[in-house]
Amino acid sequence: MKNYLFELKEGLIIAFRAIRSNKIRAALTTLGIVIGVTSVVLMATAIRGIDTSFKEGISSLGADVLYIDKWAWFSNEDWWKIRKRKNIRIEEYEEFKNLIKLPKAVAPTLWIINKVKRDDKNIENVFVTGTTSDYLSTTNFSFSAGRFFTDVESRGSRYTAVLGSEIAESLFPRESAIDREIKVGDVTYRVIGVLEKQGSFILGNFNPDKQVYVPIGTIFKHFISDRIRSITINVRAQNPDMVEATKEEATAVMRKVRGLEFGEENDFSVNQQEGLTTNYDQTVGVISIAGYFITGLSLFVGAIGIMNIMFVSVKERTKEIGIRKAIGAKRRTILAQFLIESSLICLLGGLIGLLLAVLLSQLMAQFLPTTIQVDIVMIAIGISLLTGIIAGFAPAYTASKLDPVEALRYE
């Protein structure tokens, strides 16, 4: 055991000397590993960033929420057939709500895209969602100011609006939005609440931060009727374990509302974000495999560089290997010596690469919520050491097998 420690220390000393005496060569060789590790770390960080932001976005939708819709989010069914389905009407929602027992909350939604204005400030293409007071219970929203509209306000189709954080920020950058007036198209609403930042941009304009919520009646009255566009019924289960049971009940109740006979197909879809997640996981899975493969290639090229330079190093130091063997270095000692050297080069490269990746991820952070995490750091260090060992093995093995007589004779 003691021997191993001494040999390890000797190996490190030799490796440091070898690297120091060939600085430029070591630097150039290391560059391959630097680039490889940087790109692998950045790739891992980016993928994790995308993942985090998506999962956050999804969770703001709620894992336990079902969406009863005319349209299927993910379906192999014929689009034309789905198109011919009847719109879901607000009356059907009322009936559905009265019949269903299991859910925590149900709420109708209908969104439009319109311009939102306040004095001289206006934002184009804002998603304005019409809903009822029950909507709040189907979400995990919290408020930075004010409140959601009440049952009285939604039933009475009062012109009250709840703003997403980004909308509020844009329209009222330096003041409270509460009790101020905004215009959706030409219709004036009074702001009664501002949502806290939900922080998800993958969902694009569906991001609650970029939405405005108003009583659904005002949408029907001024913008679009449920005769023209189907509403969606959001159904939130009591808890995630109840999602399946709730889904069954919702399907049954909706069939009853629609008056479907036994054997007839559903003329609506019950969507849930699980489908979204599965779909997403598949897509991101493919992207990350491709990403890791490509960045892995650059690491591989770096490893070949290390292998190459280690072969040169072994050749150059044949005499030294002979001397060491003559005075008692065993095969494994020589093997370890060169493995230590290649690992050290790769480790240095890995650390520099990591440093670069940290700097570059600061740039990336402007687009993605990325932070390099401890496990990625550990993995990067592990990978660079492993690269060193793998790339160094063949040269080190060659060195260990040298015949001392031949090696001593080498000039």
Added chain:
Amino acid sequence: MTIINIEHIAKIYQVGSEQVHALRDVTLKIDKNEYVAIMGPSGSGKSTLMNMLGCLDTPTHGLYQFNGKNVSQMNDNDLATIRNKEIGFVFQTFNLLPRSDALHNVELPLIYAGVSSSERKDRAYEALKSVGLADRVHHKPNELSGGQKQRVAIARALVTKPSLILADEPTGNLDSKTGEEIMELFNNIYEQGNTIILVTHEEYIAEHAVRIIRIKDGLIEKDEAVKRRYIPNSVSKNINTVGTV
């Protein structure tokens, strides 16, 4: 006590389709505290015998016992251990590690022997002191003269207190005065009770030893005691007479 016992060893190299008999049939015994010179022209098998004696190589046939251990059948690792613990090498070209200072060069065999750092430093320093280089411990080989380099190599050979010092043309790269100083050092080492094998092709260097083994065509041609041995101290005082004897 017998240190080296060689019985009928042969070494055959395959060069292409041809077999080269570097050593044909060599039988030889060397006892503790002997001072033996091995002589022979180039191609005689002298180097092969030296590699064999130094456990750098194993014979094709025959028996080699080193301190009672059968070396002829050992694997690379066991040979490395024998070389490390039992044999101290001194080479014609010194074979020091160029990037390491004298102390580290002398420490090296002790590293492979697993000696602790502080003990290593002490022993390496003592060894360097014994060859007269106490003031050069932190010099690198390129800061030392040829004679000093060879002294470092001798210190490296002595530091493990080996059973055998094996010197291959130790004066070959030195001028005659420095060579004589080195031979004086070997004589001291011999007088302290060490066993030395000296490989050389120079008659007068060989005559510093007590016994000369002459090799020719892979066989021992002659194995005899030196009749008039050079005692280096007296010779170094009369260095001019060397050529006339």
